[in-house]
Amino acid sequence: MKFKIKKMNYKQILKYLKPLEQPIVAISFALVIGAIAMLLAKSNPLVVYGYMLKGAFGSKFYLSTTLAKATPIILAGLGASIAWRSNCFGIGGEGQMIVGAFVAAIIAIYLPAPMWIKFVSSIVGGVVAGGGYSLISAYLFDKFQMSLSISTLMMNYAGRFIVLYFIVNFFLDTSSTGGKLQQTYKIPEEIRFPRLNEDYALTIGFFIAVAVVILVWFLMNKTKYGYESKMVGYNLEFCRFGGIKAKKIMYLSLFISGVLSAFAGVSEVYGTYFRYVSGSLVSGRSAWIGLNAALISAYNPIGVLVSSIILAGIQTGGSAISRFTTVPLEISQILQGCITLFISAKIVIKWRRKNTNSKKLNVKGGM
Amino acid sequence: MFLKMEHIYKNYGDILANKDVDLDLKKGEILALVGENGAGKSTLMKVLYGLEEATSGKIFLNGEEVYINGPSSAIKLGIGMVQQHFMLFNSFTVTENIVYGREPKGKLFFDMAKARQDVIDLGKKYDLPLDPDAVIEGMPVGLRQRVEILKVLYQNTDIIIFDEPTAVLTPQEVTELLKTMKNLSKMGKSIILITHKLNEVMEVADRTLVMRSGEKVGELMIKDTNIKELSYLMVGRHIVDKQVEKVETGETVFESIDLTLTDNKVSVLDNVNIHVKRGEIVGIAGVSGNGQTELVETIFGLKNCTSGKVIVNGEDVTNTSVMNVRNKGVALVPEDRNVHGSAALGTLTENSIMGFYHKDEFSKNGIIDYKVASQFTDELIEEFKVVAKNNKQTMSSLSGGNSQKLIIAREISQHSSFLIVSEPTRGVDIGAMEFIHNKLFEKRANKDGILLISSELTEILKLSDRVYVMYEGEVKGEFTRETANEEEIGFLMLGGNKDEV
Numbered sequence: 001m002k003f004k005i006k007k008m009n010y011k012q013i014l015k016y017l018k019p020l021e022q023p024i025v026a027i028s029f030a031l032v033i034g035a036i037a038m039l040l041a042k043s044n045p046l047v048v049y050g051y052m053l054k055g056a057f058g059s060k061f062y063l064s065t066t067l068a069k070a071t072p073i074i075l076a077g078l079g080a081s082i083a084w085r086s087n088c089f090g091i092g093g094e095g096q097m098i099v100g101a102f103v104a105a106i107i108a109i110y111l112p113a114p115m116w117i118k119f120v121s122s123i124v125g126g127v128v129a130g131g132g133y134s135l136i137s138a139y140l141f142d143k144f145q146m147s148l149s150i151s152t153l154m155m156n157y158a159g160r161f162i163v164l165y166f167i168v169n170f171f172l173d174t175s176s177t178g179g180k181l182q183q184t185y186k187i188p189e190e191i192r193f194p195r196l197n198e199d200y201a202l203t204i205g206f207f208i209a210v211a212v213v214i215l216v217w218f219l220m221n222k223t224k225y226g227y228e229s230k231m232v233g234y235n236l237e238f239c240r241f242g243g244i245k246a247k248k249i250m251y252l253s254l255f256i257s258g259v260l261s262a263f264a265g266v267s268e269v270y271g272t273y274f275r276y277v278s279g280s281l282v283s284g285r286s287a288w289i290g291l292n293a294a295l296i297s298a299y300n301p302i303g304v305l306v307s308s309i310i311l312a313g314i315q316t317g318g319s320a321i322s323r324f325t326t327v328p329l330e331i332s333q334i335l336q337g338c339i340t341l342f343i344s345a346k347i348v349i350k351w352r353r354k355n356t357n358s359k360k361l362n363v364k365g366g367m
Numbered sequence: 368m369f370l371k372m373e374h375i376y377k378n379y380g381d382i383l384a385n386k387d388v389d390l391d392l393k394k395g396e397i398l399a400l401v402g403e404n405g406a407g408k409s410t411l412m413k414v415l416y417g418l419e420e421a422t423s424g425k426i427f428l429n430g431e432e433v434y435i436n437g438p439s440s441a442i443k444l445g446i447g448m449v450q451q452h453f454m455l456f457n458s459f460t461v462t463e464n465i466v467y468g469r470e471p472k473g474k475l476f477f478d479m480a481k482a483r484q485d486v487i488d489l490g491k492k493y494d495l496p497l498d499p500d501a502v503i504e505g506m507p508v509g510l511r512q513r514v515e516i517l518k519v520l521y522q523n524t525d526i527i528i529f530d531e532p533t534a535v536l537t538p539q540e541v542t543e544l545l546k547t548m549k550n551l552s553k554m555g556k557s558i559i560l561i562t563h564k565l566n567e568v569m570e571v572a573d574r575t576l577v578m579r580s581g582e583k584v585g586e587l588m589i590k591d592t593n594i595k596e597l598s599y600l601m602v603g604r605h606i607v608d609k610q611v612e613k614v615e616t617g618e619t620v621f622e623s624i625d626l627t628l629t630d631n632k633v634s635v636l637d638n639v640n641i642h643v644k645r646g647e648i649v650g651i652a653g654v655s656g657n658g659q660t661e662l663v664e665t666i667f668g669l670k671n672c673t674s675g676k677v678i679v680n681g682e683d684v685t686n687t688s689v690m691n692v693r694n695k696g697v698a699l700v701p702e703d704r705n706v707h708g709s710a711a712l713g714t715l716t717e718n719s720i721m722g723f724y725h726k727d728e729f730s731k732n733g734i735i736d737y738k739v740a741s742q743f744t745d746e747l748i749e750e751f752k753v754v755a756k757n758n759k760q761t762m763s764s765l766s767g768g769n770s771q772k773l774i775i776a777r778e779i780s781q782h783s784s785f786l787i788v789s790e791p792t793r794g795v796d797i798g799a800m801e802f803i804h805n806k807l808f809e810k811r812a813n814k815d816g817i818l819l820i821s822s823e824l825t826e827i828l829k830l831s832d833r834v835y836v837m838y839e840g841e842v843k844g845e846f847t848r849e850t851a852n853e854e855e856i857g858f859l860m861l862g863g864n865k866d867e868v
Contacts, residue, residue, distance in 0.1 A: 224734070231713060243688065
């Protein structure tokens with residue numbers, strides 16, 4: 001495929017930027033609200049945002065921290081996008097991450113095999129487990145019409161505590177550092193994701209995630225599955241008449257979605273914790289931030305990549321401002337909350353536009 | 368002058384749906400509003416009924432200017448509308464549906480006995496008898512429409528807008544309805560009738576207003592005009608009555624043997640034996656809801672039949688899958704283009720490859736070649752004269768007639784030997800209708816077989832070489848082009864038996 005750089009006029013550029021309109025509006029609104037909050041706390045928002053930007057992207061160290069944080073968010077965001085765009089509104093990313101991370105860790109620690117076999121089977125085992133876990137909800141929906149959002153949400157809790165049960169009873173790290181924490185032993189050093197630089201948090205995990213972004217983009221936009229799942233999301237009945245087996249698509253979408261979310265968990269095991277630590281994936285909230293990223297970008301994988309990095313930046317930047325200013329860490333949560341809120345406010349903005357229009361007409365009609 | 372609309376403009380974005388339209392209506396008059404689809408007649412009526420706000424213009428009632436900002440304010444002013452798609456609660460009774468929203472108040476709850484009496488009185492007054500306690504579910508379409516009419520009358524309206532009221536009715540029901548309209552006008556009600564069907568206009572209306580591309584192009588007294596003149600005004604050119612050429616029929620492409628479908632112990636299809644040969648169009652006449660939809664679905668693999676066989680090109684495809692049936696050479700233009708025939712949010716290209724995207728020309732090794740798909744879509748757009756900017760726009764941005772053309776283009780383009788078309792011209796204007804009919808004749812000339820399902824008897828009679836009549840899931844009679852006639856078929860459609868004719 002050849003990419004040509006065409007001369008574009010102003011209007012064309014605007015057309016290409018159209019998908020970014022909503023995220024930019026949402027983030028700007030959120031920044032304004034954040035600024036108001038800061039003014040109330042008697043801080044200068046510009047200074048604070050300056051620190052935030054610096055703390056998120058301002059140096060190699062900060063940038064690498066942000067990108068490392070973005071890695072599971074990107075993967076979970078891709079997972080959510082795949083499911084949601086084919087009308088499967090699952091919110092089970094967290095449970096799938098947990099199951100995937102746990103299975104991957106256990107295989108990596110206990111499988112008696114050469115390192116490379118360990119590595120491959122651990123990763124494959126982890127993501128397949130996550131995909132399988134997601135299929136349970138698909139089956140419940142298929143056979144008993146159980147709402148996907150409810151069952152996947154419940155499966156988050158189920159997954160978390162079932163895994164906890166196994167750790168406490170069979171796989172607990174009882175060595176000197178462990179014991180108090182509910183966690184497994186560490187996975188072998190040889191197979192962990194290598195860091196780019198010893199001092200930085202960034203591992204090759206991020207680059208794998210970027211490769212997955214491209215893969216998912218291809219899957220969505222070029223393949224038969226991509227077409228089928230998109231059309232199922234648009235109009236199920238139309239697909240039935242076109243001969244698409246919608247059920248198959250649902251199972252497939254939820255499986256791939258589970259695989260991607262599980263890979264987010266696996267990447268945390270391989271790149272951040274080197275073990276499964278109970279509760280770490282829940283408190284990290286990557287699955288939910290990933291869902292946010294998917295919503296912000298309207299399920300566009302490239303958009304998921306960009307918005308995941310921004311959302312991760314808000315987190316790392318947030319902890320930076322708590323170090324440099326009197327503004328508390330929670331400001332980053334306020335910002336994130338506002339972004340989500342304004343993404344959902346899409347409808348409100350459109351509605352307002354329509355409303356002012358009809359008011360104008362009213363005046364004219366009454367003349 | 369009773370009602371007057373002056374200089375009505377209405378635009379949707381860049382599109383001008385109504386351009387300086389004037390309309391007036393006298394008391395007790397029947398005014399027919401005719402025009403192709405997209406001519407702006409529905410928009411004009413939506414403005415009158417308060418569903419849309421005019422960009423500019425004035426409305427006067429009895430000489431006083433009125434502002435209508437919603438159906439409820441229209442109803443208050445005495446303007447009612449009988450919708451094309453009935454707005455009835457299917458599990459409620461006739462009475463409940465009619466008084467809904469303005470129930471007579473009792474002490475604590477609403478006064479059911481009075482409501483019931485009101486409905487009976489209303490029916491007597493306007494000569495529209497109805498059983499007040501019957502439940503809507505299971506009622507024939509004609510009676511449901513009667514409920515709609517009474518509902519509007521119950522609102523004490525003086526002006527009644529009928530939006531394409533005959534689209535869903537049998538010939539006999541149409542006759543009834545036209546009588547009702549005349550009767551209502553005699554009793555002082557003014558009626559605005561939106562329709563494409565000029566013979567009805569000639570029969571019932573006093574005056575007609577012809578619209579084309581948003582403008583009023585003619586206003587004529589019925590006694591001074593004729594169908595030819597009206598259709599010329601509507602379309603802007605003369606529609607030629609085409610002589611149907613004979614096509615030699617070939618082998619059988621489709622056959623159903625004792626096809627039976629029982630749903631919840633109710634017989635939906637009862638031993639249906641029909642067949643279609645190459646080079647013929649076979650029509651299925653019937654009031655909608657008599658098993659036609661289910662017949663199509665069982666043939667096409669969307670529903671499993673209880674017993675019987677579906678044979679396509681000599682192969683048994685009974686109760687297999689849609690994909691299998693399509694691969695054996697069957698294509699389908701479904702009855703409801705928005706629900707079953709297209710994805711509103713999908714691009715024209717995405718819509719054009721549905722059902723065939725897995726074929727070698729469009730995809731290899733699981734990868735779709737969108738370049739080929741896009742070219743293919745452009746070809747369809749050109750050949751079927753679909754009015755579209757490009758193939759990347761969404762289906763929802765096309766007008767009804769154009770999206771129907773694209774759907775038919777898609778299903779014809781694959782040269783399937785057997786094409787099922789269900790209501791191919793429902794809600795489509797005369798120009799597009801003529802175009803679609805010609806395309807079907809072309810396919811027939813190519814020696815393919817076509818099964819046509821239509822509730823429009825004139826369409827069946829115009830296109831079909833043979834006609835089956837369906838009533839309550841049974842084939843009640845078979846006619847050839849030579850023996851088919853409206854009266855006999857209409858009689859069978861309503862449940863009459865052949866030997867009683």
